Amino acid sequence: MSSMPQPRTGVIHDIGYQRYEGPRLGRGYAARSLYVHSVRSSFGLGRSAWAKVLPIGLLGMASIASLILVVINTQLPEPVLDYAGIASTFTYAATVFVAIVAPELVSVDLRTNLLQLYLSRPIRRSDYALAKLAALATATFVLFAVPMLIMFAGMAFSTDDGIAGVFDELGGLCVGLLAAVVHAALLAAIALPLASLSGRRVFASGIIIAVFLLTAPVSAALEAFSYDSAAGHLAGLIDPSRLLAGVDQWLFGVDLRLVNVGGFGAVYGLLTVVLIVAGTACALWRYRKVKS
Amino acid sequence: MPWNTAGQYRRRVPLIETRALQKRYDNAVTALADLTVTIEPGVVGLVGVNGAGKSTLIKLALGLLEPTGGSIRVLDLDPVRDAEKVRARVGYMPEHDCLPPDMIAAEFVTHMARISGLPAAMARDRASETLRHVGLYEERYRRIGGYSTGMKQRVKLAQALVHDPELLLLDEPTNGLDPAGRRAMLDLVHRIGTEFGISVVVCSHLLGEIERICTSLVAIDAGRLLRSATLDSMTQVRDLVVVEVDEDVNKLAAALTATGLDVRRHEDRALLVQADSDAVYDTIRDTVADLDLALHRVERQRHQVADLFRDLPRTEEETRVVNATA
Structure with a gap:
């Protein structure tokens, strides 16, 4: 840290203990502070260099991928991937991201007993759970949004249709960001309650990765057995990544052949909402029970 | 002792007042059984052997636990119903390690000040001030993970003190310290109680250690009150x-x-x-x-x-x- 210029009086005045007479902002402010702090620490800000490597690295890789997409999209007559498509394809990177970040946000607090210090302050247990959940969702949203913004910047500058082309891209970006919100909310609502089960980061990451990885082959196998039947269309519900791809397909018409929802798009949408609500409820329940 | 009065503390209401307080855990362990005690402002030693119910009493005072019987009031408030108000005015230093190793001490204490409701700029100022008071001014931009046990204890004390509480609850603050560190920590607690004018309830299983910094002592055993008296009357004959x-x-x-x-x-x-x-x-x-x-x-x-x-x-x-x- 750089040292402040010291007044050259040569005397250190100990003014003694000063009582604090200023404002004391309540619970809402405290919860917001925890939220902001948690978003920052998701990317390792305010923490050691090692803590930045994985989250910033993932964000960097996603950004580079998006730059490459800009180049490919501008060279080909039809763009290969639009904004909502980014949401669908980057879901796998985002699952890795939440598996790294969620334990960082909640397991560490359990392990170091820091939770005890939070709970002895004006925030409530539910405030803690919601602030952490919101922080994880926000950080995950950033992971989706940054590549989309890069793509938007690249596409808007290289459009041949003038201002109309820019507005076209802007419309696409808005759709993409909407998809990013859905993806971030679901991934966070699944990962955070899982991470809060263990105080050990490695275990917490393992549980999250396991849920995402183990559901994928089951879902794929089910689909392979019954392709183009109702069961095949519904097979994607089991795997969170394909569930999200299904929602993208239903809402935004993204078809990357990750999943085939057939006429069941609304079921994908409904299950997504149910999972987000259930995940939030689980997180709240978990922190009502946790020992302080 | 000239400072053995409640006059300098901001409030004259009892710090903690319990009536037939009982806490039974789910596994039928009774931590507190029928504890009735009034803790007056000052530097109060809460003594008892390990497992006597000291930590449980502290957690009940913070509203972290709910009593299974009887009542407890802290600064004339109900710690369960008015949890937010109580916790804004109370500072808590837990017995065990509770610090994130990869945060910088100054940032950590600032963060905890904000969670206590202090605006960002004030939180930063008070964090530096408080770290100076606990003797960590020079080292405040180092990571907590690299601190010695004594320094960590000081950070724990700083985070409890940063929002200028009316009451400090210290659970075994000398835990894990060497004799010199213990003395320094107790001197600091004594200064907080006298110069800073903040009431302190300090838990210990070593009476000999805290008797010299306390104005009164509360001794509990097996969840019951053993004795409660000002230090003079309790140690006169001792x-x-x-x-x-x-x-x-x-x-x-x-x-x-x-x-x-x-x-x-x-x-x-x-x-x-x-x-x-x-x-x-x-x-x-x-x-x-x-x-x-x-x-x-x-x-x-x-x-x-x-x-x-x-x-x-x-x-x-x-x-x-x-x-x-x-």
Whole structure:
């Protein structure tokens, strides 16, 4: 840290203990502070260099991928991937991201007993759970949004249709960001309650990765057995990544052949909402029970 | 002690007031059974052996646990119903490690100040100030993980103090410290209680250690109140000096008794002398010199919590021994 210029009086005045007479902002402010702090620490800000490597690295890789997409999209007559498509394809990177970040946000607090210090302050247990959940969702949203913004910047500058082309891209970006919100909310609502089960980061990451990885082959196998039947269309519900791809397909018409929802798009949408609500409820329940 | 008054503390309401307080955990362990005590402003030592219910009482005071019976009020508020208000005015330093190793101390204390409701700029100022008060000013931009145990304890104290609470709850603040570190920590707690004017409830299982910084003591055992009194009344009769000599203990006992001191036999070759004033030390020295005895040690008796369980004065047998030799 750089040292402040010291007044050259040569005397250190100990003014003694000063009582604090200023404002004391309540619970809402405290919860917001925890939220902001948690978003920052998701990317390792305010923490050691090692803590930045994985989250910033993932964000960097996603950004580079998006730059490459800009180049490919501008060279080909039809763009290969639009904004909502980014949401669908980057879901796998985002699952890795939440598996790294969620334990960082909640397991560490359990392990170091820091939770005890939070709970002895004006925030409530539910405030803690919601602030952490919101922080994880926000950080995950950033992971989706940054590549989309890069793509938007690249596409808007290289459009041949003038201002109309820019507005076209802007419309696409808005759709993409909407998809990013859905993806971030679901991934966070699944990962955070899982991470809060263990105080050990490695275990917490393992549980999250396991849920995402183990559901994928089951879902794929089910689909392979019954392709183009109702069961095949519904097979994607089991795997969170394909569930999200299904929602993208239903809402935004993204078809990357990750999943085939057939006429069941609304079921994908409904299950997504149910999972987000259930995940939030689980997180709240978990922190009502946790020992302080 | 000149500061042995509640006047300087901002409030005169009792810090903690319990009535038939009971806490039973789910697994049927009773941590507190029928505890009725009123803790007045000041530096209060909460003593008891490990498992006596000290930490449980602290957690009930913070509203982290709910009582299963009876009532507890903190700063005249209900810690469960008015949890937010109570916690904004109380600082808590837990017994065990609770710090994130990869955060910088100054940032961590600032963050905790904000969680207590201080605006960002004020939080930063007060974090630096508080770290200075606990003696970590130079090292405040280092990561907590690289701190020694003593420094970590100071950070724990700083985060409890940063929002200028009216009441500090310290759970075994000298845990894991070496003798010098213990002394420094206790001096700091003493300063907080006197110069800063913040009431402190400090838990310890070592009475001898905290008696010198406290204005009153509350002793609990097996979840019940054992004793509650100002320090003067509790330790008056306990201010004892151990005098150990090589031989002729009985002769020394007789000589000291003759000077009007209350003397009892202690261990094999030692005596316990009640010391009401510093002059007693002079008397002991002179008497030993007059009798030409080899003096091994003269030291103030260190009390343990266990001493509070014994009835005072000592056993009749000891008294008889002294009387017989007189």
